[in-house]
Amino acid sequence: MSSFETIRYEVAAGVATLTLNRPDRLNSFNDQMHREVREALAQVQAGRADGSVRVLVIAAAGRGFCAGQDLSDRNVSAGAEAPDLGASIEKNYKPLVTTLRNLDLPVIAAVNGVAAGAGANLALACDLVFAARSASFIQSFAKLGLVPDTGGSWILPRLLGPARALGLALLGDKLPAEQAEQWGLIWKCVDDDALQATVQQVAATLANGPTFGYAQTKKAIWASTTNDFDTQLDLERDAMRACGRSHDYREGVAAFMEKRAPQFKGN
Template sequence: MQYETLHYDLTDGVALITLARPDVMNALNAQMRAELLHAVKRASGEARAVVLTGEGRAFCAGQDLGDTGNLNNINLERLLRDEYTPILLAIADCPVPVIAAVNGVAAGAGANLALACDVVIATESASFMQAFSRIGLMPDAGGTYVLPRKLGLARAMGLALFADKLSARDAADQGLIWEAVADDAFEDHWRARADHLASGPTQAFSRIKQAMRESLANGMEEQLMLEARLQGECGRTRDFREGVVAFLDKRPTKFEGR
């Protein structure tokens, strides 16, 4: 696919996907959604870590309202089911870690796109907003799934009902994202984080993602059995053997992702 609304770069095992419609704050139109789905699936097959970020002053302002056409004929159910859901599931199912490097405003579906990623690192000047109720809608793109699980019902409900802006620092303090980083250190920081993941035990990371996500629906015994099975798989990898040998030899590990 020839990308026109985003940039894709693969360097040293890190696939960098940059939303690139800065004139509209990287709002998601139909073309960008199709290209983003393709890019995430592509990265799943050739990268050891993925970074999703935005060009310009915003990460993503959500749905491009200028791309909705006639409001009397818009089918939001179809739009979410056929265009947004595949992207969010592709991120969840990606076998390698996905970092959202939130460089600015993340609003509406843009906020929830970021929160669908495995790790969210934001610049301190960034913000998150569940802006849906301001135009008579409810949170979508996974917002009603992620927010109560990360914040609890009270905070999730408040964000959805009031549509208040949440600063990156407050988002980190409340456990919504992993960390907020000073603006002048932001890019160097997320690149270092991505490089760390890309040089790590990829097979273990894949199973960490699976176990953490499935735990949300599992009982304790079911989760313990899942842990046992997945750990057994980790124990048969080359990276496990390398990790143990490196530890015993007191040298840095050289994981191959196998």
């Protein structure tokens, strides 16, 4: 286990768990947390390269997932020079979500309470989002005169359509986890006391699976949001060719023919 102050990071049985750990501030981001999350994600990438990390889970301590930016970490008092919020996006939030999107492994969010602002869109940038039944998602930017960041303005209309995306972004209403599942914003809403066990079970299953194929699938799904049909078919061809040459494909076929459990290596 690595030593951090604002997060926890541990790896067990191929599953890396990054836990946001500022529960007294609803796990809102300050500069230190951004630095530590970047360091942890670098360790995830190194673990993916050496085979020790095959799945990433992002969780949170306390009663909430993440309240977004810690406003007390910014000088926004009357008469003060206006903070450069664009610089914060470029330095912190943009690399955070692009790193998650580009990781060659499944990324799971376990949302245990309120996910607001950048915290909501951090969760939505993950590949699979599980939420406790008491959890909620809030696009709180409008309350501060801001626009959805951390990929929110891109993700929301693609998952929900423009009408619902604009409703959430302009009104800043709380979206309960059950409704988020019904709308297709997240993968699954589960009972509060089942969240941790559910995520652990799914993460363990994925960690033992053909993670090379998972990575190719992840790239294909995300690329489809901007590719035309012919370009997407070419991408599928190239990804299938790469998968067909992988150890995991050969092992999967052999295990099927021999009626045994496969031993995937992620390459």
